[in-house]
Amino acid sequence: MESENDIEKGSTENRRETMSIGIAADHGGFELKVQLVAALTFAGYLVKDFGAFELIDSDDYPDFVVPMARAVSEGKVTRGLAICGSGVGACIAANKVTGVRAALITDSFSAHQGVEDDDMNVLCLGGRITGSALAWELVLAFLNAEFKTEEKYIRRLNKVTALEKR
Numbered sequence: 001m002e003s004e005n006d007i008e009k010g011s012t013e014n015r016r017e018t019m020s021i022g023i024a025a026d027h028g029g030f031e032l033k034v035q036l037v038a039a040l041t042f043a044g045y046l047v048k049d050f051g052a053f054e055l056i057d058s059d060d061y062p063d064f065v066v067p068m069a070r071a072v073s074e075g076k077v078t079r080g081l082a083i084c085g086s087g088v089g090a091c092i093a094a095n096k097v098t099g100v101r102a103a104l105i106t107d108s109f110s111a112h113q114g115v116e117d118d119d120m121n122v123l124c125l126g127g128r129i130t131g132s133a134l135a136w137e138l139v140l141a142f143l144n145a146e147f148k149t150e151e152k153y154i155r156r157l158n159k160v161t162a163l164e165k166r
């Protein structure tokens with residue numbers, strides 16, 4: 001007989017099979033991206049890597065983050081991960097894309113609450129700030145969280161979305 005844990009595990013596995021994750025990084029986030037792509041793939045997620053594909057110190061985060069953010073906005077991937085050295089530039093660039101709700105995250109509460117309350121769809125990380133073990137915990141918290149479709153959260157989200165229509 002299936003235990004509650006098995007059911008939970010099963011539903012997590014189903015989510016992994018149906019979720020595709022876009023990921024992008026500049027040179028500052030390159031090493032963390034390599035680690036996260038490997039961990040996500042090993043865990044069974046479908047990963048779409050938007051680069052950078054080699055470590056070039058002079059590359060620019062918008063060149064990788066914006067195409068990934070557009071893929072999130074257009075529904076080509078379910079959620080996105082954007083990484084630069086601090087995570088700040090990646091977050092600013094991602095949020096310029098209509099339909100993207102990106103946040104720079106360094107704690108596990110915000111990693112899931114940002115999805116549950118605010119429908120965050122891009123998690124930004126600082127490759128020079130957050131170590132790989134913590135980053136992986138933040139990514140899992142983000143990917144396992146779902147937007148709570150309560151009236152108050154939808155009402156707030158609609159007020160944010162309205163800003164994009166001006």
Ligand code: RB5
Nearest residue numbers: 028084085086087088089
């Ligand atoms: C690149 O050196 C660095 O400025 C960039 O990765 C990022 O931290 C920007 O926010």
